[in-house]
Amino acid sequence: MSEVKFASNGDAQADVIIVGSGVVGALIANQMRDEGHSVLIIEAGLRINRAQAVENWRNMPLRNRAGGDFQGLYPQSEYATAPLYFPANDYVGLSGPNGSSFKQGYLRTVGGTTWHWAASCWRHLPEDFRMKSLYGVGRDWPISYEDLEPYYCKAEEQMGVAGPNDPEMQSPSQRSRPYPMDMVPWGHGDRYFAEVVNDHGFKSIPIPQARSTRPWNGRPECCGNNNCQPICPIGAMYNGIHTVEAAESKGAKVLAESVVYKIDTDSNNRITAVHWLDTDGASHKATGRQYVIACNGIETPRLLLLAANERNPRGIANSSDQVGRNMMDHSGFHCTFLTKEPMWLGRGPAQSSCLVGPRSGEFRSDYSASKFILNNINEVPGAATKALQLGLAGRELEAEIRRRAIHGVDLSISLEPLPDPNNRLTLSDTRKDKHGLACPDIHYDVGDYVRKGYDAASEQLRQIGQLFNAEEFNITTSLNANNHIMGGCIMGSDPSDSVTDGDCRAHDHDNLWLPGGAAMPSASVVNTTLSMAALALKSADAISQALSRDAQGATA
Ligand SMILES: Cc1cc2nc3c(=O)[nH]c(=O)nc-3n(C[C@H](O)[C@H](O)[C@H](O)COP(=O)(O)OP(=O)(O)OC[C@H]3O[C@@H](n4cnc5c(N)ncnc54)[C@H](O)[C@@H]3O)c2cc1C
Ligand code: SF4
Numbered sequence: 371m372s373e374v375k376f377a378s379n380g381d382a383q384a385d386v387i388i389v390g391s392g393v394v395g396a397l398i399a400n401q402m403r404d405e406g407h408s409v410l411i412i413e414a415g416l417r418i419n420r421a422q423a424v425e426n427w428r429n430m431p432l433r434n435r436a437g438g439d440f441q442g443l444y445p446q447s448e449y450a451t452a453p454l455y456f457p458a459n460d461y462v463g464l465s466g467p468n469g470s471s472f473k474q475g476y477l478r479t480v481g482g483t484t485w486h487w488a489a490s491c492w493r494h495l496p497e498d499f500r501m502k503s504l505y506g507v508g509r510d511w512p513i514s515y516e517d518l519e520p521y522y523c524k525a526e527e528q529m530g531v532a533g534p535n536d537p538e539m540q541s542p543s544q545r546s547r548p549y550p551m552d553m554v555p556w557g558h559g560d561r562y563f564a565e566v567v568n569d570h571g572f573k574s575i576p577i578p579q580a581r582s583t584r585p586w587n588g589r590p591e592c593c594g595n596n597n598c599q600p601i602c603p604i605g606a607m608y609n610g611i612h613t614v615e616a617a618e619s620k621g622a623k624v625l626a627e628s629v630v631y632k633i634d635t636d637s638n639n640r641i642t643a644v645h646w647l648d649t650d651g652a653s654h655k656a657t658g659r660q661y662v663i664a665c666n667g668i669e670t671p672r673l674l675l676l677a678a679n680e681r682n683p684r685g686i687a688n689s690s691d692q693v694g695r696n697m698m699d700h701s702g703f704h705c706t707f708l709t710k711e712p713m714w715l716g717r718g719p720a721q722s723s724c725l726v727g728p729r730s731g732e733f734r735s736d737y738s739a740s741k742f743i744l745n746n747i748n749e750v751p752g753a754a755t756k757a758l759q760l761g762l763a764g765r766e767l768e769a770e771i772r773r774r775a776i777h778g779v780d781l782s783i784s785l786e787p788l789p790d791p792n793n794r795l796t797l798s799d800t801r802k803d804k805h806g807l808a809c810p811d812i813h814y815d816v817g818d819y820v821r822k823g824y825d826a827a828s829e830q831l832r833q834i835g836q837l838f839n840a841e842e843f844n845i846t847t848s849l850n851a852n853n854h855i856m857g858g859c860i861m862g863s864d865p866s867d868s869v870t871d872g873d874c875r876a877h878d879h880d881n882l883w884l885p886g887g888a889a890m891p892s893a894s895v896v897n898t899t900l901s902m903a904a905l906a907l908k909s910a911d912a913i914s915q916a917l918s919r920d921a922q923g924a925t926a
Contacts, residue, residue, distance in 0.1 A: 372408040374623045380654045384410040384623070385917060387644055387658035389630045389673070392482020393899060394886040394906040395664035396613035397528060399622045401910040407917060409622040410656055411614070412646050414450035414629040414665075415478035418485060418611070424603045436751040440486045440600035441475055447627050449649055450478040451803045462668065463798055463811040471701050471849040472814040476666055480626050481611030483666065483853070484899065486600040488720050489580040489607045490743075491531045492896030493522050493904075495542045495730055501788075501892045505735040507819065508788040509891040512863040513872035515544065518904050523547045525903035526578075529608045530586040533578030541575060541726045541896075551583045554592065559713040560723035563744050563779075566837050572830075573727040577743070578900075580608035581719055587612070594718040596748055607719075628654075631807055633661075633677040633686050641686075641882045647805050659920050660881050660913050664906070667697070667855030667887035671795050672810045674859070674884075687859065687876040687884065692869050694796060696789035696857035698893045701816050701849040703824065705742070705781040705831045707840035712776045716748030721782075728830060729895055738786040738823025739895040742831070749778035779838070781831065785823045785849075786895040787816060789857055816849055824849070854898045859888035873912035874905055881916065885909040 374384040385407035388395045399409045426443035427435070434442055439456040446452055451461045453474060464472055476483040496515035501508035523546060526533075533549035534540055553576045556564075564574035581592045592606040605612070618624060625646070632645035632653075641661045645653050663670050671694040675685040685693050725742040733739075753774030762770050787793075793815060797808035828845050835843040862868025865877035874885040885906040887898060894901075 371406045371621065373621065374408045374410045380648070380652070382410050382654070382656045384408040384656070384658050386410070386660050386662065386913065387412065387656045388662040388664060389644060390482065390664040390666065390669070391480050391610065391614050391624060392664060392666060393484050393529070393610035393613065394902050395662060396481070396610045396617060397525070397903055397906045398662055398664065398885070398910045398913065399617040400613050400620070401907065402913065403617050403620040403622045405914055409617065410658070411617070411622060411624045412628045412630050412644070412656060413480050413624055413626050414447065415480060415626065416445055416447045417480045417626050418444055420601070420603070420605065423485070423601050427600055441477065443600055444477050444479055444485060446478065447649070449627060449629055449647070449804050451809070452476055452478045460801060461803070461809050463801060463809065464814065465811065466813040467815040468701070468849060469812070469814050471816055471851060472697070472699060472812055473851045474668060474699065474855055475853050476668065476855070480624060481609055481614050484608065484610045487899065488599055488897070490721060490897040491526065491529065491533070491578045491580050491900040493542060494892070494894040494896070494901050496544060497730055498892050498894040501734070507735060509860070509862065511872070511891050512861060517872065518901070518908065519544070519546055521904035521907040522900065524907050525900055526550055528613065529580040529900070529903060530582055530589060531578050531580050531900070532583045534576045539575045541729060549578060551586060554579055554581055554583055554719055554722055556722055557714070557718045557746060559715040559746060560744060562711065562713060564723060567725065567834055570833070570837055571727065572725050572834065574723050574725050574744070577721055577724050579719060579722070582606045592719060596716055596718065596720060596746070598720040629805055629807070630673060631676055631805065633679070635679060635681050635686070635879065638880070639681060639878055640880050651805065660883065660916055662883045662885065662909070662913070664886055667858050668795065668810055670884060670886065670888045671858035672797070675797050676807055682878070687869050687878050687882060689878050690866055690868060692791070692860055692867060694858055695791040695794050696860045697793045697795055697812055697814065698787040698789060698856040700784035700852040700854050700893060700895060701787065701820050702782060702784050702852045703846045703849055705783060705845045707779050707835055707838065707843040708774065708777045709779055709838045709840065713779060714776055715746050715778070716750070716775070718746055720745065720747055722746055728827065733826070736822065737826055738820045740786070740823055740827040741784050741895045742827070743782040743784070745780040745782050747780065749775045749780070753778060783827050783831070784852055784895050785820045785827065786893050788819050789860060789891060790815070790817060793857070795858055854887065854893070856887040856890045856893050856898060859884045861889040861891050874909045875912060883909045883913060
């Protein structure tokens with residue numbers, strides 16, 4: 371087992387250097403350590419204390435809590451800025467027809483953004499890998515669903531995913547192994563919703579979730595207290611920190627508050643070092659044999675552009691000029707109404723059932739697929755606001771709050787973007803972070819494919835409203851971000867128009883790996899972290915092989 375070596379000036383040396391400690395970086399670190407390699411993770415953000423973050427949430431002003439300020443409870447390093455919205459900072463500059471639909475939330479902390487995710491763990495469909503061949507839109511992946519399937523299984527195992535084992539309730543049902551844990555049981559609202567809609571051509575199924583339905587790898591069983599976003603107080607929901615801690619317990623080293631900003635390359639364009647800045651602004655260097663950049667869909671392309679050097683003047687891994695292009699997220703909107711029968715939402719995890727009927731079909735050659743999540747979030751704040759607006763007081767106010775909280779439905783609809791090279795991340799000429807590094811700018815247009823998908827989804831929502839004899843039926847018109855950041859280092863078989871190959875290895879640099887959302891050529895319509903995790907594990911196997919070849923080369 372080899373170990374990380376630190377020099378007296380703080381420089382470091384390891385077999386595998388990983389930048390970013392989110393789920394993607396952590397899974398690779400853990401596997402590399404299992405195989406006996408020395409692993410250094412360099413992480414820009416702070417370490418988080420779960421109990422303190424829960425306290426911070428409890429003590430936040432009501433307007434932040436009711437408005438969904440999921441970032442504010444996590445202490446931020448002043449040297450690793452993340453986007454904030456309560457109040458907003460200008461770290462990510464947004465422009466273009468739909469810049470405001472790309473307001474992403476992500477954390478820069480040890481463990482990354484899954485500290486406050488919803489833990490929905492979907493797989494892409496087999497056809498999502500062949501968008502161009504099947505529907506004539508978007509891009510094909512250089513790998514197939516079958517290539518990634520074993521890694522989906524591995525990711526589900528490592529993240530502890532609970533899902534339905536009845537193939538009728540799965541999407542997709544092409545699986546080589548059952549879910550590690552049985553599905554999170556549905557509450558009354560999930561069951562009632564499915565009963566009403568499923569006989570009418572809709573398909574409400576359980577959401578596979580990285581939540582324990584029995585004790586799992588040190589995580590307790592989910593107790594259903596509905597606080598998943600912004601933090602699970604008891605750690606029943608998987609967070610990247612679980613895997614970071616597993617890797618650390620085996621000897622991986624994590625440097626927190628260390629911002630990587632520079633990447634060295636040799637005459638063969640292999641990576642020879644990455645450099646980071648500490649909180650005093652001092653620069654240090656890490657040298658290794660294989661390098662992984664796992665900083666998420668925005669920070670990975672930003673770092674590659676920031677690190678442009680003499681041999682790679684457009685940025686690292688960017689001979690194709692595709693770094694920063696094809697930015698994607700599932701644009702979303704909401705449908706709300708009151709039902710005649712009580713729904714009793716708000717007990718159990720934040721989301722447990724979803725309509726996936728419109729996930730795929732021939733229509734995808736024309737417009738975007740969609741999926742409708744039944745939010746299981748406590749409706750009391752919205753109900754109280756509305757009841758107060760009605761001017762009620764005393765018992766009448768209380769009764770109206772109860773009625774609205776019990777009968778309220780909030781569906782969260784996601785749409786599928788296509789990769790468009792004009793949806794582009796560049797470096798700001800004017801805004802810099804505290805280390806003086808350029809902030810990201812993103813130009814975004816959701817495109818007509820998504821706009822037409824909105825119209826088609828709205829039609830289906832109106833049918834659903836009728837099935838419930840809905841009162842106060844409303845569909846929101848503006849599109850919101852869903853924090854599933856993709857594109858930016860797109861995968862492909864042609865190095866002239868893509869950044870990585872099917873293992874997420876940079877075409878330009880033999881020993882550089884860019885796994886995660888940035889590499890994904892199609893977004894599907896489902897949350898994509900499980901796909902990012904599967905890609906990370908596929909990269910990990912390819913990195914192992916590269917390390918073995920390095921070792922054989924050294925002994926030959
Ligand atoms: C509110 C919310 C809910 C979500 N719910 C879901 C869900 O239900 N299902 C789902 O699939 N997805 C969900 N997501 C998305 C999910 O959280 C992300 O897809 C996932 O965290 C990405 O993992 P990652 O490891 O690629 O990046 P991250 O988790 O963002 O980690 C990247 C790490 O890299 C570090 N880093 C960045 N730049 C540097 C640098 N220059 N030097 C050193 N370190 C650096 C960052 O500090 C960060 O810790 C949600 C996201 C949000 C915000
Ligand atoms: S419902 Fe409660 S225990 Fe279960 S994952 Fe969410 S916050 Fe954790």
